[in-house]
Amino acid sequence: MKKHLVILFCISATLVIYSSCKKDDDMITSPPTVTLYDRVGGTTMVSDPAVPGTMIEQGRLTLRSVVDSSIFVIAADPAMSAFFPVLLGEVGSGDFSGFNALSDNLTDFLCSATGSTNSSYAYTGLSMTDAHNPATNDRMGMKASDSDFDAFIGDVAVGLSQNGVTDTALINDLVALLETTRADVVQL
Numbered sequence: 306m307k308k309h310l311v312i313l314f315c316i317s318a319t320l321v322i323y324s325s326c327k328k329d330d331d332m333i334t335s336p337p338t339v340t341l342y343d344r345v346g347g348t349t350m351v352s353d354p355a356v357p358g359t360m361i362e363q364g365r366l367t368l369r370s371v372v373d374s375s376i377f378v379i380a381a382d383p384a385m386s387a388f389f390p391v392l393l394g395e396v397g398s399g400d401f402s403g404f405n406a407l408s409d410n411l412t413d414f415l416c417s418a419t420g421s422t423n424s425s426y427a428y429t430g431l432s433m434t435d436a437h438n439p440a441t442n443d444r445m446g447m448k449a450s451d452s453d454f455d456a457f458i459g460d461v462a463v464g465l466s467q468n469g470v471t472d473t474a475l476i477n478d479l480v481a482l483l484e485t486t487r488a489d490v491v492q493l
């Protein structure tokens with residue numbers, strides 16, 4: 306009887322060791338998915354240059370920097386001015402409240418779309434259809450066409466390069482992500 310118990314113990318111990326090794330093997334053969342958010346810096350905490358004494362995820366900082374640069378490029382692009390009458394009017398008179406709100410919204414949108422799981426970065430703005438329809442967003446001067454969308458992407462590409470995002474594969478993947486919104490944004 307005692308001998309049987311010893312054999313049973315040995316078999317159990319072998320199974321426990323095997324199953325814990327197997328879990329390790331699974332972890333090695335199934336590497337975690339690398340998101341676009343990871344590729345622009347991910348969740349590594351860095352100091353926020355805009356708010357001294359506070360920290361920000363590097364992924365959000367990269368996206369916010371690209372967004373802010375892109376808004377300035379768009380604001381200076383005559384082909385874009387008819388779409389942004391409210392924003393341009395505000396900025397022209399030194400009021401940056403709309404600019405800051407757009408920066409936050411666009412940054413949240415890109416954080417969520419690229420795979421951030423930080424709940425404080427979740428997008429809570431208008432749907433892409435409502436945001437780009439003057440009937441549901443009075444800040445949208447007029448509806449956009451396919452060629453307007455292309456011009457907008459061109460301005461975002463300038464914003465990317467101004468922030469050192471020069472990796473072609475990364476740029477292509479970010480542009481491909483923006484392209485997924487084309488059908489909702491283009492309403493002409």
Ligand code: HEM
Pocket residue numbers: 388389391392403407410411414429430431432436437442444445446449453454455457458483484486487490
């Ligand atoms: C490339 C894909 C695009 C994305 C991901 C995008 C995203 C957004 C987001 C998240 C907002 C803020 C919505 C809110 O306030 O709740 C917004 C607003 C706006 N978008 Fe877009 N957009 C895109 C393309 C375009 C294009 C092609 C145009 C015009 C040619 C455009 C013009 C505007 C305007 C005028 C606003 C309102 C700006 C303001 O608050 O003053 N967007 N967009």
